[in-house]
Amino acid sequence: MDDRMIDLAAGDARLRQRLDAYADARLTPDIVSTARMRARVLAVAHRQADLARADAALTVVSQTALPGAIRTDGRSTRTRRSARSRIRRPMTALLAAALVLAAAAGTAFAARPGGALYEQRIWIETLTLPNDPSARAIAELARLDVRLREAEDAARAGDSAGAAAALAAYARIVEAASEAAIATQDEVAVAILEAGVGRNVEVLRALALWVPDGAADAISRAVQRAVERAVDRSDRAIERIDTAGPANGGHGGNGSGGSGTGGSGAGPDTPADPTAKPTKAPTVAPTPKPTKEPNAGPTDPGAPGGQGGENGPGNTPKPQPTPKRTPRN
């Protein structure tokens, strides 16, 4: 892209200045939009790369498997299928489908907030999180949104245990996600989380105000305690991000807001080859995934229990001020 400057006459410097200002103010995506676009595009790129690799592997497998499919006596296995097995197969499939459906229905019921399988469901979600820090931050925000919806639905239905369980899960996800974002030193991921969690704090506060009107006193108290705890965790996460964020400035950021997948480890002032690849294995692991299936209760002694939503004595969180800043440029 040489000759990229418009050959404006000298007298048009003013016009150029105004067009520049306009482009900066109205035609430039903020860091969160950039991160969102980048994460989605890279998610497609990774998926495409994975599919290509899988296709290649499948081609190799099918080529090696093909000779074995033909029997040595010249009759394929397909021609030997009896009429009886042709009837039996759809019946088996139907039975299997019915069983799967029944199991899924039961599982879905048990996996509701406060249900026996809820914690397992939360844990399974962590297995599907992407590795790219900014994509991961977006996925974590999506999980947080789901928790909020679950809490709201449960509170609306008068299910205080469910709401408390959803909010406890929310608090744990906020903590883990912010720790991971700080650890990966990805400023885009940090910005995404900060903006998303900041927005959620407002939703949580609205939830706390809304619950007492429609619910019984005990339910209100339990849900409010859980809301306060979630707000407290969110605020603490934002504080941690704020304090850790500036120290990480420049890592992995390249040009106009891209996260620079993984970060190369070179300082921001290092004039390196811009296309030089980062080392494949990151030195800091992303979000620590649970090594085994967690038990139903949360590990934090003060956290509201999966069923009861009780706080430890003397551990009542105070309402915190609204988040300090929302990153926009």
Next chain:
Amino acid sequence: MTLDDAAIERLVQEARDGDAWAFGLLFDHYHLPVYRYIASRVHRPSDAEDLTQLVFVKALEALPRYQSRGIPFGGWLFRLARNTVIDHVRTRHDHIDLDTASGQAGSDAGPDEVTVARLEMDEVAVALAALTDEQREAIALRFFAGLSAREAAEVMGKQEGTIRGLQFRAIAALRRQLRIDESGTGDDHVAGSGGRIG
């Protein structure tokens, strides 16, 4: 991030071989000009974001078929962007007129935000909206996206001279609309100032 043509070609090759990291670098290099071009054509930031993303996804899918036969990757990408915008405008009937441009630009302004700078932005938006489609596109490609006249000509499927003509007339119209005279002294008092024309 600045990349020279050789580095871009290398990244394109690696991306074509399934290297998502290389495609990420291409995204970092091109997303701002592409976004600016699209945003100047569709006006809604959410649409601009969606379409920018779509352009890169389309590029990713079409990359195996991309061959650098005299057309640099940037030009190819902008052609994709242009087609995507045209499709979008055609299906959504997304267009903007003068009233919309000025209304949209100032619609979310609170009392504290109504500043001279904001009014100037609105004025530029209105001036751009008053250009013909081709003039506006030439300005978007040349100025907001930073393409050369030759690249802009390739993207728009026109001669380089035609682009320069469009650009010349667009600049003259913008200057008139924004009351900026030849010497470069503009009328800084933007709202209802009744400044000089021409």
